[in-house]
Amino acid sequence: MTTPRDYDLFDAGDVTLQGGAVFPRLKLAYKTYGTLNAAKDNVILYPTSFSAQHYDTEWLVQPGGALDPGKYFIIIPNLFGNGLSSSPSNSGGAPFPAFSYHDAVAVQRRLLVERFGISSIALVYGWSMGGMQAYHWAARYPEMVERAAVVCGSARCAPYNHVFLEGVKSALTADPAYRDGRFVERPVAGFRAMGRVYAGWAMSHEYYRGEIWREAGFTSLDNYLAESWDGAFARRDANDLLAQISIWQSGDISRCDAFGGDFDRAMAAIKAHMLLMPGRTDRYFDMRDNEDELSRLVNARSAALHAIPSIHGHRAGNPINNAADRAFINAEIAALLQR
Numbered sequence: 001m002t003t004p005r006d007y008d009l010f011d012a013g014d015v016t017l018q019g020g021a022v023f024p025r026l027k028l029a030y031k032t033y034g035t036l037n038a039a040k041d042n043v044i045l046y047p048t049s050f051s052a053q054h055y056d057t058e059w060l061v062q063p064g065g066a067l068d069p070g071k072y073f074i075i076i077p078n079l080f081g082n083g084l085s086s087s088p089s090n091s092g093g094a095p096f097p098a099f100s101y102h103d104a105v106a107v108q109r110r111l112l113v114e115r116f117g118i119s120s121i122a123l124v125y126g127w128s129m130g131g132m133q134a135y136h137w138a139a140r141y142p143e144m145v146e147r148a149a150v151v152c153g154s155a156r157c158a159p160y161n162h163v164f165l166e167g168v169k170s171a172l173t174a175d176p177a178y179r180d181g182r183f184v185e186r187p188v189a190g191f192r193a194m195g196r197v198y199a200g201w202a203m204s205h206e207y208y209r210g211e212i213w214r215e216a217g218f219t220s221l222d223n224y225l226a227e228s229w230d231g232a233f234a235r236r237d238a239n240d241l242l243a244q245i246s247i248w249q250s251g252d253i254s255r256c257d258a259f260g261g262d263f264d265r266a267m268a269a270i271k272a273h274m275l276l277m278p279g280r281t282d283r284y285f286d287m288r289d290n291e292d293e294l295s296r297l298v299n300a301r302s303a304a305l306h307a308i309p310s311i312h313g314h315r316a317g318n319p320i321n322n323a324a325d326r327a328f329i330n331a332e333i334a335a336l337l338q339r
Helices: 054-060 101-116 129-140 159-173 188-202 205-209 212-216 221-229 238-249 263-268 287-294 313-317 323-337
Strands: 008-016 022-033 043-045 073-077 123-127 147-151 273-277 302-305
Touching (some): 022 054, 022 101, 043 101, 054 073, 123 129, 129 147, 129 238, 147 323, 188 221, 188 238, 188 313, 212 221, 313 323
Parallel strands (some): 043 073, 123 147, 273 302
Antiparallel strands (some): 008 022, 022 073
């Protein structure tokens, strides 16, 4: 029995990517929540994060919350390489070309304009890779974006962040299932190794020192690592994960024809109300990058940096089971939507 699909597909046709390759019959998977109003000005765009599908992030879309479907028309576009939108796992086994965030937001914009007639976005909200997409939206389409919230994200992949991803990638591709540049079967050992690398970066020193994992019912550190991290990425296709790591590492709002690599020019193009919300203890989207970016947002309607005062590392920005961090984020987003 086939499970009914709960999302829609936007067929973008044959799309020439930033790198020059033409991707035939490119498909963007998305899900909507709430109702588009007559003025078409109650739109929130909520791009997905690394390895996430909309199922993983829709917990934030709830009545009474910041992303309230009773007030807003919320669209979650699934990032290419996540297994729902065009990805190595659903593209017939052909070599998968390199995608960029610029490619992703260009197709997302087509979805909004061509399918819904949307010309104004009240808020682009994103965590992690979703936050990087929010930044790209604000820079590339400043006439459309009223507000952007970058949660544990950045305008470009910092060298430190790049090195973290090299470790993740190396752990995964050390598995013997990786041959000639792709995985030919599921890398069981590689998934576990990747999870263990991620565990060391995603959570903070304070989190481990205080044994905060006990609050979730884990009985030992090894029990936490085994249950929370060893299988964390095994639910995804390994070639899909590599495709998304590539997007992440090449992320840079200025790396396009419009800005020619001029980072200051790209940052100055942003006109939205900007909220940068790093995690105080995030170890790979470092708050110092956001502090540097804040000074470059010279033409934004407003720009603020409010760090999440959390010991939950990078996961402070995705607090599914963390009431304090969730309350902080909801309050900040509610205030942003009032600007």
